[in-house]
Amino acid sequence: xxxxxxxxxxxxxxxxxxxxxxxxxxxxxxxxxxxxxxxxxxxxxxxxxxxxxxxxxxxxxxxxxxxxxxxxxxxxxxxxxxxxxxxxxxxxxxxxxxxxxxxxxxxxxxxxxxxxxxxxxxxxxxxxxxxxxxxxxxxxxxxxxxxxxxxxxxxxxxxxxxxxxxxxxxxxxxxxxxxxxxxxxxxxxxxxxxxxxxxxxxxxxxxxxxxxxxxxxxxxxxxxxxxxxxxxxxxxxxxxxxxxxxxxxxxxxxxxxxxxxxxxxxxxxxxxxxxxxxxxxxxxxxxxxxxxxxxxxxxxxxxxxxxxxxxxxxxxxxxxxxxxxxxxxxxxxxxxxxxxxxxxxxxxxxxxxxxxxxxxxxxxxxxxxxxxxxxxxxxxxxxxxxxxxxxxxxxxxxxxxxxxxxxxxxxxxxxxxxxxxxxxxxx
Numbered sequence: 001x002x003x004x005x006x007x008x009x010x011x012x013x014x015x016x017x018x019x020x021x022x023x024x025x026x027x028x029x030x031x032x033x034x035x036x037x038x039x040x041x042x043x044x045x046x047x048x049x050x051x052x053x054x055x056x057x058x059x060x061x062x063x064x065x066x067x068x069x070x071x072x073x074x075x076x077x078x079x080x081x082x083x084x085x086x087x088x089x090x091x092x093x094x095x096x097x098x099x100x101x102x103x104x105x106x107x108x109x110x111x112x113x114x115x116x117x118x119x120x121x122x123x124x125x126x127x128x129x130x131x132x133x134x135x136x137x138x139x140x141x142x143x144x145x146x147x148x149x150x151x152x153x154x155x156x157x158x159x160x161x162x163x164x165x166x167x168x169x170x171x172x173x174x175x176x177x178x179x180x181x182x183x184x185x186x187x188x189x190x191x192x193x194x195x196x197x198x199x200x201x202x203x204x205x206x207x208x209x210x211x212x213x214x215x216x217x218x219x220x221x222x223x224x225x226x227x228x229x230x231x232x233x234x235x236x237x238x239x240x241x242x243x244x245x246x247x248x249x250x251x252x253x254x255x256x257x258x259x260x261x262x263x264x265x266x267x268x269x270x271x272x273x274x275x276x277x278x279x280x281x282x283x284x285x286x287x288x289x290x291x292x293x294x295x296x297x298x299x300x301x302x303x304x305x306x307x308x309x310x311x312x313x314x315x316x317x318x319x320x321x322x323x324x325x326x327x328x329x330x331x332x333x334x335x336x337x338x339x340x341x342x343x344x345x346x347x348x349x350x351x352x353x354x355x356x357x358x359x360x361x362x363x364x365x366x367x368x369x370x371x372x373x374x375x376x377x378x379x380x381x382x383x384x385x386x387x388x389x390x391x392x393x394x395x396x397x398x399x400x401x402x403x404x405x406x407x408x409x410x411x412x413x414x415x416x417x418x419x420x421x422x423x424x425x426x427x
Contacts, residue, residue: 002394009401015252018262021408022102025109029419033104033286040283057274058126063202064273065284065291066209068266070201071159071352072259072292073209075166075319077216078342080254081300082321085310088250090234091241093301095251096258100293103261104286109411109418111285113137114267115278116417123367125198128271129356130264130407131363137414143406147264150403151360152373157396159353160377161384167346168385170319174339183385186347187378194354194374198272201355208348213296216341220299223329227306234305258297259289263400264407268359269352279420350381 026033033040048062059067084092110133117136118128131151135144164186168179193204224231241247260266266288275281300322304310307325316324319342326334354377361373384392411418 002391002398006394006398009398010253012249014401014404015249015256017408018106018256018404019099019102019252021262021412022099022104022106025105025411025415025419026102028415029105029108033101033108033290040286043280043283044287055274055276055280058198058272059202059274061273061275061281061284063206064270064281065288066205067198067201067269067352067355068288069209069213069292069352070205070348071265071269071356072288073213073296073345073348075163075342075346075349076254076258077292077296077300077345078322078338079166079318080258081297082304082318084250084254085301085304086317086321088247089241089244090237090301090305090310091239091244091247092251092254093238093298093305094242095248096255096293096297096301099252099255100259100289100297103255103259103293104289105419106408106411107259107261107266107285107289108282109415110262110264110407111267111270112278112282112420113410113414113418114271115273115275115281118267118271121362121367126272127359127363129268129359129363130403130410131360132271133264133267133410133414134406137417138410140406140410145364147403147406148360148363150399151265152357152364154396154399154403155353155357155360155377156380157392158400159349159356160380161387161392162396163346163349163353164381164384165387166319167343170339170342174336179385180382183382186350186385187381189347190350190354190381191374191378193351194358194377197358198269198355201269201351204351205348208344212341212344212348213291217296217299219326219334219337219341220303223303223325223334224299224306226329227308230306230308231302234302237305255293255297257397257400259293261285261289262408262411263404264410265356265403268356282418282420 113133114128117132118126121127131144131148134147135141164183167186168182171177171182172179193200270281270285273281304322304325307328309321309324309328319338323335323338326338357377358370358373361369
C-alpha cells in the first residue's frame, strides 16, 4: 500500500509540477539565476569578503546557508546520486542539473517569503517556514498547522532514522563498529547541538559544511582528473541518456530530494538570518541549491561515471557504487573516505532536521514542546541505527510530498511578493 501511495505522489505529474513552477518562476524573472549569476554571487558569497551592514535576525546569512545545507546535504548527495544513475542511467545527471536550475527560483521565492512573513516569538527568536507562509501570507492557519504536523513527523524519517541507519551500516561494514554504539554517539552529539538552538547549529554548520563540502568536492575532482580520458565519454553518456524517461524520472526525483527546494523547509532556518531586505536571503536560497545540487551532486555523479565503476547492470548501487569509484582511484583508502564522508553528511542532516522539527514543535505547542520533541528525536536516532527502515523511507517521502503541495500552492498564489527580482527590486 505505501509503495503505491509513494508512486502516485512522487510520479511524473508531481515532478512535472515542481519543474513547471520552477520554469514559470524562472521565465517570470527572466532567468535571474542564470543571467544574473555574477550579481547574486556578489550579493551572497561576495559579501563574505567585506563588512556587511547587519539587519534584523539571529544569525549571519552565511550561517543560515550552511544551516540549511546541513539539513539537505545528507546521504542523498552520495547515495541519492548513485541510485539515480543506477535506476535512470547516466542521463539522470542531466535532469538533476536541470531540476537544480529551476529549483533555484523555487528556493529564492520561498526564502524571500520566509523573511517577509517571519515573526518573533515570546522568547525573542524568529519563526519562519512553510507553516508561517501559509498562515500569515495566505491566512490559511489550519493548512499551516497541518503542514507543520507533517514536518514534525517527517523529521523522524528523512532527517533522523534514515540518516543514523545509513551511518551505522557504513561504519559497521568498513570498521566493524556496533550499530548501537554508533547510534548512541550520534544521538549524544546531535542532542548537544540541538539543545543550543539555531545559534549553535549555525556555529557548527559554519565550519562543518564548508570543510565537508570542500573535502568531498576535491576528492571527486581528483577522481575525474585521474580519469580525464573518460570525461568526454561521460559527458556524451549523460546527454545521450537524457532522452530516457527513466533518466528524467529519477534525475528530477533525486534532485528534488537532495535540495528540498519547494518543500518549505529551508525558510525555517533562513528566516533567522540577519538581512535588511527579503530578496537578500532569497539569493542565499539560490546559492543553497547551487552548492547542493548544481555542484556537489553533479561532481559526485561525474566522478562515478568517469571512474568506470558504473557498469550499468545495477548490481552495485548507493554508497557502495560511490565507494567503488573512489577505490578504483585511491584503493581501499578511497572507500574509507566515502564512508567517513557519508557519516558526516548524515550527522549534518541530523542536526539540521533536528532544528526543523524543533521549530515545528514550538509552532504547534509553544516553547514547552521543544524539550519533549528533542527527547523523542534523540531516541529516534538510536532506533534508526539498529532497525531496518524500508517502510520509514517510504513514509518520509510520502510526507514530504504532502508538505510540498500546500507550499507550492502558497508560492504560486504569493508569486508577486515572492519574485522581487523580476520586478527590478533585487536586480
